[in-house]
Amino acid sequence: MPHDVTMPQLGMAQDAGRLTQWLKAPGDAVTKGDALFEVETDKATMEVEAQASGFLTHVTAAEGEDVPVGQVIARISDSADAAGDSPAPNDSPAQDNLPEGREVTMPQLGMAQDSGVLVGWLVELGAEVGADDLLFEVETDKATMEVPAGIAGYLAATLAQAGDAVPVGQAVAVIAANRPDNTVARGMAAAAPPPKAGKEPEPAKAAPPAASKPAAPHAPAPQPAGDRILASPKLRRVALEKGLDLARLVQAGHPQPYHMRDLEVLEGLPAEAPASQTGMAVQAIRLDAECAQDGFVPFALWAAEAQGMTDADALLAGLAGASLGGAVTVAIERFGQQRAFAVPDHRHLSAVTECDAAPDLRLRDLRATHLRTVTIGAEDVPVLTLMQAGAGLALVLECSPDQLAPDGAIALLSEFAGRMQDPLRHLL
Structure with missing residues (x-):
């Protein structure tokens, strides 16, 4: 299956990178983990690894070119002579009616990360923020982190809601230099491009009537492998201060990831009987x-x-x-x-x-x-x-x-x- 190669984000304030050198030529075979190209930011020059195996095709960025974070610059295809159009430019949220200002994008917290889930906003819409003020929480498959604004000004627009999966490099907020007259708050659904014209899918055949039965409860959210508990940094701090064990939410079957709204649930769980010394849960250091x-x-x-x-x-x-x-x-x-x-x-x-x-x-x-x-x-x-x-x-x-x-x-x-x-x- 073809895999798009995008410009990675190597720093939280980075919005573009200079492609200094391709380390593979179009048509070359590549293996996942091979050094694919070099990218230069204002702080470092790094080699970027291939995230899939195949053949390098559809190269659209030249050496020396400044490329926005998240833009598709090549494709790893199943064959060296793979036919087809060049990678399409990334779809971006509709920009109509947005306040003027600088965009804050979804950061890339790991080389293999292509999106992040916005856990929640830490600043109210319209409020003033400093460059080092924490703006939102983002969750990847490895961690939940608080992300600073990186820009001083006023939070004029939020372009994603809690729970939205946002592609790396896509705008999630607009910070204006002056207090905005009107603010904008919308989610990823409002930014989704309309479906491309084409053949209409055939309507699904009606299923035969079934015997009435009670509605099934919603399936719980998938839980992480191993013993790791997914929780926001703020909830971890507050739970530690209050002497509360997040593992009790796991035992109660409460779906992860956990956020501050789950604190009330944790505090409302019935008290546990004193555990034996050998069975006592141990807090991480x-x-x-x-x-x-x-x-x-x-x-x-x-x-x-x-x-x-x-x-x-x-x-x-x-x-x-x-x-x-x-x-x-x-x-x-x-x-x-x-x-x-x-x-x-x-x-x-x-x-x-x-x-x-x-x-x-x-x-x-x-x-x-x-x-x-x-x-x-x-x-x-x-x-x-x-x-x-x-x-x-x-x-x-x-x-x-x-x-x-x-x-x-x-x-x-x-x-x-x-x-x-x-x-x-x-x-x-």
Whole structure:
């Protein structure tokens, strides 16, 4: 089945990317995971992987061209000589009667993500917002995150409603420079293009009358695989403050994902009998830290010029691995792409080498985004999330108690925060 190749969003404020180089030629065979092309933004140049296997066809973007996020630039087809029209341009919401202003688009939070579900708006329509103010919550198959506005002004239009699945790069809001006289609120249904003219489908044949029976209840929403609970960051925080366990909603059969409107349901559940020590639910560990200044960037420049250590990811993995202690494997993850590094049981950063081993610790680098808060929950290994916070850094550690004891988690985050603020202390 053909697969459209689109321009990815590599940063929260990015609305276009420059296609610097195609790494495959039209007609070439590609395998899912192959580097397909290079894209340049104002912060980085990255290789973008193919998300399907087949043959590269219908290339519509040239090297050096600036392409809007979400626009189709090629297709991966079943054969090299696949016939057919070029990929159609992306349908976008009707723009009539919209207030003037800058659009906020659905961000791409992972390289394989092609859409996100809008969980809810965090700002009232018509209200003033700052560039760093949280505007809405978005849910993907991996996480629920709060997205900042990225633009200062007034929320003049919302183009999606809670529960709408919005394609990456499509506008979800308009922020005006001045307070709008009229605001617009509509959902994705209003933005859907009319059906194309063509052969009318045949009407379905009437089913024979059936015996009357009670209406079947609505099927519950599909639940995530494993033990992960889908819930908005705000609900997670409030439930933790109130000492409430979201797992009780799962046990009660309440459909996921959970939002603040489900708090009343959770509070209304009957009290549980005291659980035995062995059967007691255990809360995941989450710790936050801040660095007043980012010392890693100048340290990486010094290491490259004075010591010849040019791989900044290896340096970052070395500082994180030394904070965990012992000989470990640290994975650096950035926009869905991951590199693993073997960190030896000593402080020699020059001995950190890239490897294919499963990680003991994952470091998710979100410094190139506008994200300021992240709540994903415990994963298969402890996860350190690194974000920009003004001139400094914000760090979040999430893990389960069986991965790290509370004192070990505190030591890891404290050590890593100290090394990121003053990396030279690692050399002492």
